[in-house]
Amino acid sequence: MSVEVAIPEGYVKIFSKPRALSDAKYTYCPGCHHGIITRLVAEAIDELGILERTVGIAPVGCAVFLDRFFNCDFVQAAHGRACAVATGIKRARPDLVVFTYQGDGDLAAIGTAETIHAANRGENITVIFVNNGIYGMTGGEMAPTTLPGQRTTTTPLGREPRLHGFPLKISEMLAQLDGPAYITRQAVFDYKHIVRAKQAILKAFRNQLEGKGFSLVEILSTCPTNWRMSPADAGRWVAEEVVKTYPLGDLKDVG
Amino acid sequence: MSRVLMRGNEAIAEAAIRSGLKCYFCYPITPQGELVEYMAKELPKRGGVFLQAESEVAAINMVYGAAAAGVRTMTSSSSPGISLKQEGISYIAMARLPCVIVNMMRGGPGLGNIAPAQGDYFQATKGGGHGDYHLIVLAPSTVPEAAELVRLAFELSDKYRVPAMILADGMIGQMMEPVELPEPVDPKDIPERPWAVTGAKGRPRNVISSFDLEPEGLREMNLVLQDTYREIERSEVRWEEVETEDAEILLVAYGTMGRIAKTVVRLAREEGLKTGLLRPITLWPFPYEPIRKLAERVKTVLTVELSAGQMWEDVRLAVEGRAETPFYGELGGVVPSPKRILEEVRKYVG
Amino acid sequence: MPKGIVVVDKERCKGCGLCIEACPFGVLGFSSEYNSSGYQVVYMEHPDKCTGCAICANVCPDVALEVYRQEPAKEAA
Numbered sequence: 285m286s287v288e289v290a291i292p293e294g295y296v297k298i299f300s301k302p303r304a305l306s307d308a309k310y311t312y313c314p315g316c317h318h319g320i321i322t323r324l325v326a327e328a329i330d331e332l333g334i335l336e337r338t339v340g341i342a343p344v345g346c347a348v349f350l351d352r353f354f355n356c357d358f359v360q361a362a363h364g365r366a367c368a369v370a371t372g373i374k375r376a377r378p379d380l381v382v383f384t385y386q387g388d389g390d391l392a393a394i395g396t397a398e399t400i401h402a403a404n405r406g407e408n409i410t411v412i413f414v415n416n417g418i419y420g421m422t423g424g425e426m427a428p429t430t431l432p433g434q435r436t437t438t439t440p441l442g443r444e445p446r447l448h449g450f451p452l453k454i455s456e457m458l459a460q461l462d463g464p465a466y467i468t469r470q471a472v473f474d475y476k477h478i479v480r481a482k483q484a485i486l487k488a489f490r491n492q493l494e495g496k497g498f499s500l501v502e503i504l505s506t507c508p509t510n511w512r513m514s515p516a517d518a519g520r521w522v523a524e525e526v527v528k529t530y531p532l533g534d535l536k537d538v539g
Numbered sequence: 540m541s542r543v544l545m546r547g548n549e550a551i552a553e554a555a556i557r558s559g560l561k562c563y564f565c566y567p568i569t570p571q572g573e574l575v576e577y578m579a580k581e582l583p584k585r586g587g588v589f590l591q592a593e594s595e596v597a598a599i600n601m602v603y604g605a606a607a608a609g610v611r612t613m614t615s616s617s618s619p620g621i622s623l624k625q626e627g628i629s630y631i632a633m634a635r636l637p638c639v640i641v642n643m644m645r646g647g648p649g650l651g652n653i654a655p656a657q658g659d660y661f662q663a664t665k666g667g668g669h670g671d672y673h674l675i676v677l678a679p680s681t682v683p684e685a686a687e688l689v690r691l692a693f694e695l696s697d698k699y700r701v702p703a704m705i706l707a708d709g710m711i712g713q714m715m716e717p718v719e720l721p722e723p724v725d726p727k728d729i730p731e732r733p734w735a736v737t738g739a740k741g742r743p744r745n746v747i748s749s750f751d752l753e754p755e756g757l758r759e760m761n762l763v764l765q766d767t768y769r770e771i772e773r774s775e776v777r778w779e780e781v782e783t784e785d786a787e788i789l790l791v792a793y794g795t796m797g798r799i800a801k802t803v804v805r806l807a808r809e810e811g812l813k814t815g816l817l818r819p820i821t822l823w824p825f826p827y828e829p830i831r832k833l834a835e836r837v838k839t840v841l842t843v844e845l846s847a848g849q850m851w852e853d854v855r856l857a858v859e860g861r862a863e864t865p866f867y868g869e870l871g872g873v874v875p876s877p878k879r880i881l882e883e884v885r886k887y888v889g
Numbered sequence: 890m891p892k893g894i895v896v897v898d899k900e901r902c903k904g905c906g907l908c909i910e911a912c913p914f915g916v917l918g919f920s921s922e923y924n925s926s927g928y929q930v931v932y933m934e935h936p937d938k939c940t941g942c943a944i945c946a947n948v949c950p951d952v953a954l955e956v957y958r959q960e961p962a963k964e965a966a
Contacts, residue, residue, distance in 0.1 A: 289896045291957050299946040299956035310951055314928065315905030319950030336740035339608075342748075351746050357736035359607045360748035362630050365600040368592070372604020373736065375588045376562050376612070380738055398600070401593035475911060475944045508905075515905040515950075 302326035304335050308352040313420075315515020317505040317522075318346055320472045321414055321481070322353055325385065328485045329356070332493065338381040339373055341366040345387040346420040364395025367402035370409045381492055383410040388429040389419045392454045396428075399454070406463035406497035410488045413454065416505040417526065424510030428452035431529055436510070451529050455502045459535035465491050466499035467536040471527065473506075473519040496538065504530055542719050547682045548573035548712040550720070551615075551641060551705065554689035556581060559724045561610035562588040564601040568620045569653045570709030571643035575615065595620040599627030599640075606636035607747040609735025611693055615641035617709075618659050619650065621667075628702060629668030633749030633760065635734075637696035637703075639689065640674070644708040646872035654872025655708035655795050660849035663706050664823040671761060673768050675703040675775065676822040680797040682716035688820070690721045695775060697730045699767050706822060708845070710795045710874070768824075777820040778829055782808065786815030788839040788888045789862075791830060791854050793819045795874070796843050802877040803843075803884065810881075812889045822850070830857035837862050839887040843880055844868045863887070893941020894957040895933055901953035904928035908945035908954060914938040917945060 291297075304326035312318040329335050335356050342350035344363035351358030361369040366384035374382045391399050391413050402409065418436055419425040425438040429451050433442040459467045466488055470481035481503055488499035504526050506518035513521060545553065552574050555563070563582055565575045575591075582589040588605075592598035598614045605612040616624065621642045631638060644659045646652040663676045675695050679685035685707060692703035736745050751757040779797075781804050783789065788807075792800035797818035807814035817833060819826050834840055840862045842851040851866045858864050867883045869875050895917065902924060908931055909917045918934030933939065941958030 289894075291894060291896075292890070294890075294960050295894060295957040296960050297955060298941060298958045299943040299954070301952045301955075305952065309901055312950065314903035314950075315907055316950055319952065320948065323952050337738040339736045339738070341604075348750070351748065355739070355744060357739050357744050358746045358748075359604065359736055360634075360746070360750050361603070362600065362626055365596070365603075365627070368597040368600035369604035369607070371590070371597075372562065372564065372601035372606075372612070373608045374604075375590060375601070376605040376608035376610045377737065380608070380736075397593055398597050401597065472948075475947050478947050515907050516910045519907070 302330045304329040304355055305353055306355050310353060311349045312346060313509045315506070315508045315518065316346070317416070317472050318414060320478060321412065321503050321505060322347070322350070324472070324478070324482045324485050325383070325412055326354065327482060328489050331486065332489055334381045334489070334493070337379065338383065341370050341382070341384040343384070343386040343390040345390050347385050347387060347414070348421065350385055364390050364393070365398055366390065366395065367398040367407070367409070367411065371402055371407050374407060374409050378408070381489065383412060383489070385412045386414065387420070388413070388415045388417065388427045392428045392452050400458065403458045403498045403500065404461050404463040406465065408492055408495060408497050410492050411498070411500040412485065413500055413502040414505045415502055415530065416507040418507050418510050420507045420510055424507070431526065453530065455500065455535050458500060464498040464500065464536055465496040465538045468534045469502040469504070469530060469532050471504040471522055471532055473522045542717055544715055545682060545718045546573055546713060546715050547685050547707065548643070549577045550682050550686040550718045551689050552577035552581065554686035554721055555613055555639065556585055556587065557721050557723045558690045558693040559611045559726060559729050560587055560613055562605035562612040564590050564592050564598040564605070564612070564614050566592050566595045566598050566616065566620060568617045570645060570712050571615050571617050571641065573712070574641065595623035596627065599624040599631070602638050603627055603631050603634070603636060606631065606638045607634070607736050609732035609737055611729065613639040613641070615643070617643045617645045618647050621659060621662065625668035628674070629670055629672065630749045631702050632672035632674070633670065633764070634747050635700040636747065637700055639692045639696060639703050639705065641705045642707070643712040644706065652872050653709060655710040655845060655874055656872050657708065657794060657796065657845035658849070659706065660822065660844070660846060663704055664825065672764060673701070673823050675699070675701055675771065676706050677703065678706045678793040678820060678822050679711055680794050680818060682711065682714060683718045685711055686718050686720055699771055701767060701771065706794065708795050772824040775821060776824045776826050776828070778826040779818040779820060780829070781816040781818070783815035783817065783833055785813050786837055787813040788815070788841060788884055789833050789837045790814065790816045790841050790843055791819070791850070792816065792843040793822060793850065796845055799875070799877055799880065800843055803880045806877055806881050807884050810889070812884060814884055814888065825853045827853070827857040830854060831859070831861065834858040834861035840864050841883060841887065842866045845874065846870070890959065891937050891939045892959050893939035894936070895939060895945060896955040896957070897931055898953045898955070899924045899930045901951045902928060902930040903951050904930055905950060906931070907948050907950065911948040912945050913942070914940060
C-alpha cells in the first residue's frame with residue numbers, strides 16, 4: 285500500500301492484495317471487471333499454494349500486460365495462440381500449473397481453433413476466458429461475442445446478425461465435446477457473483493492439480509470505456525442484458 | 540557410430556531424438572510425412588512427447604511453449620505449412636527461444652506441388668515473418684549430412700538462443716543413403732536454461748515475451764538480436780569447396796542442387812573445363828566472404844538453383860562485379876540433369 | 890469504535906465508484922483528493938457505519954482497498 289495508516293489495536297486485516305499479485309498497478313480502464321477477474325485468479329493461486337509452480341500465459345488484448353501483475357513465471361503468447369502455447373508448456377513439464385487468460389477476441393475469434401482443439405484433447409490446463417463482447421484495446425470493434433444490435437466502432441448501426449453473424453457461444457460449443465472436464469460461465473457484477481466466480485476459478489485450478497483435464501471459466505466482463513457507460517451501468521448491463529444471451533452456470537462438469 | 544541405410548526424413552527424425560529432442564509438434568504435409576510418422580512411432584518410446592496439432596499455426600506455438608519451458612523441441616513441415624508458421628517463428632525469434640524447424644521444400648507458390656524446389660530461400664534466410672530477425676539456416680545435400688546438421692542445428696540454436704532451420708526438399712527427405720547417426724547426446728551436455736519458465740521457486744520469476752510497448756525498450760531488444768546475428772555471421776559460416784583451386788568458372792549451389800552440381804564439376808573436368816563448386820552449408824549466415832575471394836580468381840560465378848534466382852541475389856552481393864554472375868534455374872519442381880547444367884557451363888568456359 | 894476500517898491505496902484507486910455503489914451502508918464516497926494519475930479517489934465518508942464486510946474490496950477492480958475488522962472479544966480458553 286502506498287499509504288501508511290495507523291490501524292488501532294484490536295483490528296485484524298481481512299482483505300488485502302493477494303501474494304500472487306505484484307505491486308504493479310493494473311493497466312485496465314477505470315471500473316473494468318478485468319481487474320476483479322485478475323485478482324480472483326491470484327487469490328486462487330494463493331489459496332492453493334501453487335505460486336512457485338504456476339506459469340501464466342498472457343494474451344493479446346487488454347490483458348497483454350498481465351505478466352506484470354503477477355509474481356509467477358509468465359509467457360506472452362501471440363494473439364489467440366495461448367492454448368497452443370499452454371499445451372507446449374504443459375506437455376514439456378506436466379508438473380507445472382499452466383493457465384491462460386484470454387479475452388473474447390483472442391479466444392473466440394482468432395484463437396477459436398487453438399481453444400477448441402486444446403479442449404478436445406482434454407489438455408490438463410486452466411483457461412480463464414474474459415468475455416466483454418468487444419475488442420477493448422484496439423478501440424471497441426465488434427467481437428464474435430457482441431450482442432445483436434450492439435453498437436461498436438465496426439458496427440456503427442448495431443450488430444446485424446444477418447450481416448455480421450450471431451453471438452458466438454464458445455462455452456456451449458465446448459461443452460458438447462468429450463475432452464473438457466469443466467466448462468462454466470460466471471460473472472463478477474456483484475459480490476455474490478464474485479464469490480461464485482472465485483469458486484469456479486478455484487475448481488478449474490483444482491481440476492488441473494487432480495489431473496482431470498481441460499477446465500474453462502468464462503467470465504462475463506464489462507468494457508465501460510467502449511460501451512460508453514459508467515462502470516456501474518456497465519455492471520447492470522451485464523446483469524440485465526448480457527446474461528440473456530450468455531446464461532450463467534455450469535455447462536459441463538465431470539465432477 | 541552406427542551406420543544404417545535410412546531415408547532422409549527418418550534420419551533427420553532419428554538424429555533429432557539422439558540430440559535430446561523432448562517435444563515434437565507437427566501437422567501432416569507431403570513430402571515430410573515419413574518424418575512425422577517416424578516421430579509418432581519412436582519419440583514416445585524414448586521418453587519424448589509427440590503431438591499432432593490441429594494446424595501448423597498451433598504446432599509452432601506449441602514449440603514456442605515447450606521451448607519457453609526449457610526443453611529441446613522441434614517441428615517440421617513443407618513450404619505452405621512453413622508459411623503458416625511464420626507468425627510463431629517471428630515471436631520465437633524475438634523471445635529468443637531455441638528450437639529447430641525443418642522445411643522439406645516443395646514447388647510453389649500457393650499449393651504448388653510436392654516435387655523438389657528451392658523457392659523458400661528468401662523466406663528462410665531473410666526472416667520470413669514480420670520484423671528484423673534471422674534463423675540459422677542449414678542446407679544438407681545428402682542424407683548423412685542432414686543427420687549431422689540436425690545435431691548442429693540444436694547446438695547452435697541453444698548456443699545463440701536463435702531458432703534454427705533445416706532447409707531441404709523432398710529429394711533429400713525421401714532418398715535412402717547409408718548414414719552414420721550421431722551418438723545420443725548426454726543430457727549433461729545440453730546447455731542449462733536459467734531463463735526458462737519452470738516455476739519461480741528459489742529464483743526471481745522468468746518472463747518469456749517478444750513485447751515492449753516503449754520504443755526505447757523494443758530497440759534494446761532488437762539490438763541484442765542484431766549483436767547476436769553479427770556474432771553468428773563471424774563464427775558460424777559453413778561451406779564446402781570442390782575443385783576451386785584452378786577453376787575458371789565457379790558454380791554456387793546448395794542442397795539438392797549442390798549435390799547435382801558436384802556431378803557437373805566431374806563431367807566438366809572430364810571435358811577439360813576448369814570448373815569448381817562452392818556449396819553453402821549455412822544459407823544464413825551466407826558465405827559472402829569465401830565467394831568474394833573466389834570471385835577474384837574466376838571469370839564466371841554461375842548460380843544454379845531450383846528457383847527463379849533467390850540465392851543468386853546473395854551471390855551477386857558477394858561477387859560485387861568481380862566476375863560475371865549468370866544464373867540458371869528450374870521452376871515448378873523440375874530437377875535439371877547434370878548434362879543440362881553442363882550445357883550452361885560450356886557457354887562460359889572452354 | 891466502528892466495526893470495520895477501509896484503507897484506500899490512493900495511487901491504485903481509479904475513482905470508478907464501484908465500491909461506493911456496492912457498499913450496503915453508504916460508508917464510502919468520493920473525496921476531494923485526486924491522485925497522481927488524476928483520478929478522484931474514494932474515502933470513508935461515514936466511517937462509523939462500516940461493518941468490515943469487505944464487499945467494497947471484493948468489487949474493487951484495482952485491488953485498491955484493504956479492510957480491517959474489529960476482532961470479536963475473545964473468551965479465555
